[in-house]
Amino acid sequence: MAHDHDAHTAHNQDHHDDHHDQPATGIKRWLFATNHKDIGTMYLVFSLVMFFIGGAMAMIIRAELFKPGLQLVDPGFFNQMTTMHALVMIFGAVMPSFVGLANWMIPLQVGAPDMALPRMNNFSFWILPFAFTILLSSLFVPGGAPAGGWTMYPPLFLQGGNYVAMAIFAVHLMGASSIMGAINVIVTIMNMRAPGMNLLKMPLFCWSWLITAYLLIAVMPVLAGAVTMLLTDHYFGTSFFNAAGGGDPVMFEHVFWFFGHPEVYIMILPAFGIISEILPTFSRKPLFGATSMIYAIASIAFLSFIVWGHHMFVDGMPLAAQVFFMMSTMLIAVPTGVKVFNWTATMWRGSLSFEPPMLFALSFLFLFTIGGFSGVMLAIVPVDFQYNQTYFVVAHFHYVLVPGAVFAIMAAVYYWLPKWTGNMYSMGLAKAHFWLSTIFVNVLFFPQHFLGLAGMPRRIPDYAVQFSDWNMVSSIGAFGFGLSQILFVVVIIQCARGGKKASAEVWDGATPTGLEWTIPSPAPYHSFAVAPEIK
């Protein structure tokens, strides 16, 4: 527990502390970690592991869908795979990796010595391995893992066996972890900014995370409430969602999507922040309209609370509600458009170079926009009746989540990895990773638009033969995309082990802005013991 002491003394630091300025050794360093960098690293490694576990499930799904007929798995197990793939990717891969990036970068960007609540930080991370052990072990209990879709709609979800309790407990733990992470972000940003850094001078990544943190605190308890009602319906004879007992299965959908839609933005707003950091750096030009970018994020966050109905158009809804949710959903395109236009304007008359983080950011810009277009199409209620619950929806949300959120995370890793490890990574391998990922992600997901429009429902293990061709193309894309990610791990491991030393500014010749570039690479174990002055 040597660095409790450090955490306290960091504030009134003196240079004689330097002999304490070392991490504990062995397992204790990680188990009792209170250092934001160690915890950030654990979050990132954890999410990478989950990315591969969730990815393996996706490979099983795409292998079964490679051709019509059932060749590999039972339909029940297929449903477990689609459900678990989503839960693992959303709660295990994307969300923790953003928290990991927040842990690493927010103190460095606001000039703080650490996160404001280091012990809670430790706790919020260490809940996650337990949560996912419980969730993943449900694969091995009688009846198997959750198979009713990640949305857990009753009555289907409640038909399950042991997984009901396991999945609900795991979701509660994940929610608790997310809320603690969010509190930590808010307290750090509100209290620990370096003198002179007013909110509008704060980097966009911190801004996007500040707003995300409020979203998390607002909606994770809603999810917890919804799943708790499922729990009591299943085990204690209540009838919240049981029509036979006077309950209402559609109410679950309302409650769930009141969480679910902000959740979607929880997974994309930090990505917006990352892209807003990287594009200016490699365009050698400040972010265009930084203030309106912040307002855009805030408007998107607000709108996310009033659009949940668009997930449920086919479930029957009053006319007025259909029109309202259509309008509010379409409105999201306006601030999102502002963001895309401002990013484009950032590159306009800049001086662009194409390092790996920039490549991923550019890919994000194009492919996320395609996801945005299909989003506008899905918002049009009368046609949504055709798109809803088809592969068109699958294509849409994978475009915003994979080349959207995941590519932004990869861009962030490639952007800050030299700052974390002190070493440059192999640019050649990273670029290979980029090109393979970008090509295969399109081969994987673009044909799914066609499948959906042609009438293929989602979440089916087998399909009519007219869907064969595009499914095969999509599966080939999936295998290519999955294999390409091994390169990502190779690049990271190589970089952690050594390599050409990175300078403090890392991206010499580009214009990285922010306090993180003023400290040496690798960032010292305790940074900003003395708060920097911001002019």
Next chain:
Amino acid sequence: MRVTRASVDHRTSRPRGFSGAVALFAAALAAFCSIETAAANTSNGHNLPIGVTDLSQSMYALHMEVFWICVGIAVVVFGAMIYSLVKFRRSQGAVPDTTMVHSTKVEIIWTIIPVIILVVMAVPAADLILKQEDTRNSELSIRVTGYQWKWQYQYMDAADGVDFFSTLKQDSNFARQLNSGVDPKTVTNYLLDVDKPMVIPSGTKVRLLLTSMDVIHAWWVPDFGAKRSAIPGFVNELWFKVDAGKEGIYRGQCAALCGRDHGFMPVVVDVRTPDDFKKWVEEQKAALKQAGAPAAGSPVAGSQAVTPPAAGSPPAAAPPAAGSPAAVAPAGGPPPSAQVLN
């Protein structure tokens, strides 16, 4: 399928452009442009079907309108991005204009323009919703009940009493078993055929009342532009009117994940001329009499045997206003939930 393959080739033969995205987008365009060559009443393999009802045709038209607007925006936005990528490269000696950081004027412009475009899309959309929701003056009502994993069709009005289940056809059901050894391509209408399809008359406004006996299902026929969830305790409404002259068999699937065999509960609708429909109804009623079946509510000959719903399941009696949360209370108080929901 030839169209499909052509556009695959088209995509792979376009190495130019910034990334796969651009090439694929071109492929998408090519795919959509080739729609003219496709059959009129089915999907061409990569776009929505135009369909055989007024509604599905309006949906298709609105879909294409929104699609082309999106393409237009994409051309402008991606054009600007690609132009920047080509023109402002550091390797070409581009010098950054670091004074270009903000412009209230252009930001207002690119806030207002999208708003206008969205209004242009929203007005016809709201119009179409009104049409879709107008279930008045229907000439035939059919109660559709979802079960794991089959559909029950109970006719009302002129066909009152006709009542049967519709289940995946035997040859598909055999071929779809894990490692069945049957090549799905050898099965006619693999996974899209049933033992007994719903039969409706053409040129007639048909209203469906959808509910479910267990979990949430969704009834969907793309060519009718008709999809709606079947939810236990609720009755949802849906209508369509197949154009006269478009008689034939139309196929769809359950669209809401409903458990293990979600992929195996197709929807098949046999559209006949009103005269043929009348004949069909007479036959059904005759069969009913012959079987000595009591009245409406029991399955007729030819349907699958069905276990009666567990005690306490939401009764499928036609509850009141459609689309309203008409949760039906069971006769004998709340039953133990775990079994009921099974």
